[in-house]
Amino acid sequence: xxxxxxxxxxxxxxxxxxxxxxxxxxxxxxxxxxxxxxxxxxxxxxxxxxxxxxxxxxxxxxxxxxxxxxxxxxxxxxxxxxxxxxxxxxxxxxxxxxxxxxxxxxxxxxxx
Numbered sequence: 001x002x003x004x005x006x007x008x009x010x011x012x013x014x015x016x017x018x019x020x021x022x023x024x025x026x027x028x029x030x031x032x033x034x035x036x037x038x039x040x041x042x043x044x045x046x047x048x049x050x051x052x053x054x055x056x057x058x059x060x061x062x063x064x065x066x067x068x069x070x071x072x073x074x075x076x077x078x079x080x081x082x083x084x085x086x087x088x089x090x091x092x093x094x095x096x097x098x099x100x101x102x103x104x105x106x107x108x109x110x111x112x
Contacts, residue, residue: 028067028111031059035090035103047110051075059106063087072108073097079107 028046033039042055050056056075064085073079073096080097088094091102 028065029069029109030063030065031055031106032061032063033058035060035092037061037063037087037089045111047077047108049075049077049108051107056107057104060091060103061087061089062091062106067111069112070110071102071106072110073105075107077108077110 028044029048030037030041030043031050032041039060040058042050042053042058044053048055050058062069062071064087066085068083068085070077070081070083072081082094082096082102088102091105094102096102096105
């Protein structure tokens with residue numbers, strides 16, 4: 001009996017995880033706290049000032065799902081910009097100003 005309950009709980013947890021991943025995939029832009037699309041996730045299908053949602057300077061990888069997005073180092077779409085329609089698995093590989101990288105630098109983004 002205990003084995004059946006454990007299997008049922010595991011199956012239910014797996015279904016919830018798959019549904020959550022699908023919901024994130026439907027967003028135009030998904031930010032991940034760690035490289036290789038891992039860690040905490042924030043997704044939105046429109047423009048976003050990340051300070052307002054507690055995600056300022058936290059992204060280490062991003063998925064755009066084919067949308068063109070401009071990421072900004074400043075709030076309200078200011079500062080240096082990175083425009084891409086590609087997914088980026090490791091923002092440390094993208095150079096920013098003064099020999100820095102885009103890792104943990106994104107404060108806002110705009111789609112289109």
